[in-house]
Amino acid sequence: MPEVKVAQLSKRFAGNTVLHDIDFTIEDGEFFTLLGPSGCGKSTTLSCIAGLERPSAGSITVGEKIFVDTAAKTFVPPEGRELGMVFQSYALWPHMTVAQNLAMPLKIRKIDKARQGVLIDDALEKVGLKDLRDRYPHQMSGGQQQRVALARALVYSPDVLLLDEPLSNLDAQLREQARAWLKRLQEELGITTVYVTHDQEEALALSDRIAVMSEGRLVQVGPPHEIYQEPATVGVASFVGRCNFLPGRLASVTGTGAEVVLDCNGQTVRTRPADLPAGSSVTVAVRPERLKVLAGGRAAEGDANVLRGEVVTGSYVGSRHEYEVRVGDRLVQVSTGRPGLTGELSLIADPEVCLLYPSDDAVPADVEALTTVTG
Numbered sequence: 001m002p003e004v005k006v007a008q009l010s011k012r013f014a015g016n017t018v019l020h021d022i023d024f025t026i027e028d029g030e031f032f033t034l035l036g037p038s039g040c041g042k043s044t045t046l047s048c049i050a051g052l053e054r055p056s057a058g059s060i061t062v063g064e065k066i067f068v069d070t071a072a073k074t075f076v077p078p079e080g081r082e083l084g085m086v087f088q089s090y091a092l093w094p095h096m097t098v099a100q101n102l103a104m105p106l107k108i109r110k111i112d113k114a115r116q117g118v119l120i121d122d123a124l125e126k127v128g129l130k131d132l133r134d135r136y137p138h139q140m141s142g143g144q145q146q147r148v149a150l151a152r153a154l155v156y157s158p159d160v161l162l163l164d165e166p167l168s169n170l171d172a173q174l175r176e177q178a179r180a181w182l183k184r185l186q187e188e189l190g191i192t193t194v195y196v197t198h199d200q201e202e203a204l205a206l207s208d209r210i211a212v213m214s215e216g217r218l219v220q221v222g223p224p225h226e227i228y229q230e231p232a233t234v235g236v237a238s239f240v241g242r243c244n245f246l247p248g249r250l251a252s253v254t255g256t257g258a259e260v261v262l263d264c265n266g267q268t269v270r271t272r273p274a275d276l277p278a279g280s281s282v283t284v285a286v287r288p289e290r291l292k293v294l295a296g297g298r299a300a301e302g303d304a305n306v307l308r309g310e311v312v313t314g315s316y317v318g319s320r321h322e323y324e325v326r327v328g329d330r331l332v333q334v335s336t337g338r339p340g341l342t343g344e345l346s347l348i349a350d351p352e353v354c355l356l357y358p359s360d361d362a363v364p365a366d367v368e369a370l371t372t373v374t375g
């Protein structure tokens, strides 16, 4: 399977630039996800790879094949690209059986009838639907239709699989099952896959690497654990998983860490090192499940990285208990296995879980609104 190389890709629609210099290389057999909020340019990037959109600038190569290179005026139309595609709407032909749906791309490629039968059976076998080859789409569940769409994308052994939110029409439980199944299938086939989603959980669960996009730019590219644990910006930290953001002032910086005086209660906490000058305004970011809980506020006042707080609300979400804890004038989200916490407690935020960002990397207004104490 070839690698996919996207270089300096830009796209303008009527003077409005929606993709700015997008650069990434997807390795052979990799499951690569474009993740970001609605309108950030994920689908446009995928459409440029598919050949459904022409980029304004840049190049896309798959293995040795140049799909598009605006400088050299090269453009290969979609049908010349040998890519398998599945969209959110599965786009199955309703008046055709499963087998007839799968035969379409083979007919276009002028593959003979006998060979078509073999390839169709093989593709249906891969997605576990061999028994349904004579059904019509309306006689199948959403999950089954989604598998047929995938089988149709795989039937001619494409070089690369392009998937645009293929699971978003399934209900929550089915979506999780389909996710695990898709991951297994992709690993078995070893097919290079480009996946588009705005669902961060889906991206974390499926991907070898994730490219986080925002407003037409790539913000961070890396494996899921790196995106989650080392978010490059406040935007990535708030979009991928939940995060507490505490404003403060950088008191000192050394090679091994920094000290920040928090605005919410005037306390000093040690954090990861920062490439910022002392005195600058900063935001300390901590994931809710990274905070350790000491019930009853037992820690001594002023202990380093121990935040004294009071439980405002608690809720049980099945696998965890979620609490909102008032620390000074901020509400801090805490996720823990401990039930029944009320009243005063202490939260330990170890320095290595305290990420640091400059405050001009602004916390999104909707996230900020949730963390301000009202009343």
Ligand SMILES: Nc1ncnc2c1ncn2[C@@H]1O[C@H](COP(=O)(O)OP(=O)(O)OP(=O)(O)O)[C@@H](O)[C@H]1O
Binding pocket: 013, 018, 036, 037, 038, 039, 040, 041, 042, 043, 044, 045, 198
């Ligand atoms: N054909 C078009 N003409 C004009 N603007 C477009 C066109 N297609 C997309 N856009 C704009 O380009 C931007 C990126 O859109 P795109 O569909 O790539 O985003 P997305 O991240 O895939 O969002 P979603 O998850 O909602 O599909 C948006 O601002 C969108 O309005």
